Amino acid sequence: MAEYLINKAVIIPTGDEIRSGIILDTDSPMIMQVILSINSKCTVIRNEPIPDVENLIIECIKSYIKDDVDLIVLIGGSGGGHRYSSTLAKDYTHTSLNSILDKKFSTELYGKNGHMWSKLICGKVNNTIIINVPGPYQEARAAIEAFKNSYEENSDDLKQINVSMAEAVKSQYYY
Amino acid sequence: MQEDTKVIVQVDKTVVKITGIEVKGLNIQQLEEILTDKLKSLIRIIGVTGTSIEMDVYGIEEEDILREEDGLIKAISLAEGISVSDVTSLSSVKKIKSVDINSIPDYLEDGCKGERWQNT
Numbered sequence: 001m002a003e004y005l006i007n008k009a010v011i012i013p014t015g016d017e018i019r020s021g022i023i024l025d026t027d028s029p030m031i032m033q034v035i036l037s038i039n040s041k042c043t044v045i046r047n048e049p050i051p052d053v054e055n056l057i058i059e060c061i062k063s064y065i066k067d068d069v070d071l072i073v074l075i076g077g078s079g080g081g082h083r084y085s086s087t088l089a090k091d092y093t094h095t096s097l098n099s100i101l102d103k104k105f106s107t108e109l110y111g112k113n114g115h116m117w118s119k120l121i122c123g124k125v126n127n128t129i130i131i132n133v134p135g136p137y138q139e140a141r142a143a144i145e146a147f148k149n150s151y152e153e154n155s156d157d158l159k160q161i162n163v164s165m166a167e168a169v170k171s172q173y174y175y
Numbered sequence: 176m177q178e179d180t181k182v183i184v185q186v187d188k189t190v191v192k193i194t195g196i197e198v199k200g201l202n203i204q205q206l207e208e209i210l211t212d213k214l215k216s217l218i219r220i221i222g223v224t225g226t227s228i229e230m231d232v233y234g235i236e237e238e239d240i241l242r243e244e245d246g247l248i249k250a251i252s253l254a255e256g257i258s259v260s261d262v263t264s265l266s267s268v269k270k271i272k273s274v275d276i277n278s279i280p281d282y283l284e285d286g287c288k289g290e291r292w293q294n295t
Contacts, residue, residue: 017222017223017224020225021199021200022198022199022200022201022223022224022225023198023200023201023202023203023223023256024200024201024202024203024256026202026203026204104178105178105179105180106178106179106180107179107180107181107182108179108180108181108182109182109184110181110182110184111184111188111271117184136203136207136219136220136221137203137204137207138204138207139219159178162180163180166180166182170182170184172217173184173217173233
């Protein structure tokens with residue numbers, strides 16, 4: 001069982017298309033539901049969508065670390081799609097996390113064409129666990145549910161949390 | 176403490192771009208369900224602007240997707256938040272090219288292996 005509860009969590013959607021309202025943010029309500037199923041008394045904050053600008057993402061994360069929240073969930077920006085298609089947005093979530101986290105585990109998912117689809121990271125700064133999930137709804141749901149199960153099994157095993165989340169996302173591509 | 180793992184997912188996909196549309200307030204989940212029902216295969220929307228949609232279509236060949244162009248446009252018009260017009264079209268349909276995973280150059284922090292592979 002988890003050694004401590006998540007009492008305060010923050011969900012941070014990223015992406016210009018979310019921010020501008022071109023697409024609806026259906027991930028955040030779903031992720032909030034999963035977090036509340038871990039601890040029904042948890043305070044969950046949904047931050048306003050952050051533009052795809054690395055410095056803004058980093059500053060946002062740091063401000064919540066300073067507030068000593070228990071969990072930060074970043075949504076989207078986990079892939080490398082912009083390198084494959086010039087019309088896709090650049091993905092800065094994992095590069096932002098790389099610059100912040102000292103203790104971290106990550107798993108990269110690649111397609112058979114060698115392009116990185118997603119890089120999932122699980123790390124910790126002080127008492128704050130920080131994870132990211134892919135933007136597509138089904139993958140985001142698989143990842144956050146895997147986080148819940150693994151966290152409840154052993155909240156200190158960040159490596160296992162990361163592996164479980166990556167396996168859950170990978171399983172979405174077998175049909 | 177840092178540890179990084181790499182996983183290769185072996186599936187075929189075709190990248191499809193639809194242009195000439197207006198997008199505002201799109202529910203991607205709903206659109207994916209509509210397209211999955213239409214094509215009977217996994218669909219992932221990977222990029223949306225105010226005038227275009229880009230998606231990964233898994234397990235369907237380029238020519239089969241092109242043959243379904245009219246049906247696809249009609250299907251996306253059913254999604255809330257999308258308006259189609261006479262100029263709506265499949266502007267790009269490209270099947271991904273497989274690479275020899277064993278020959279991909281060494282890892283660089285935050286790099287994309289496909290990009291490096293293409294540059295070799």
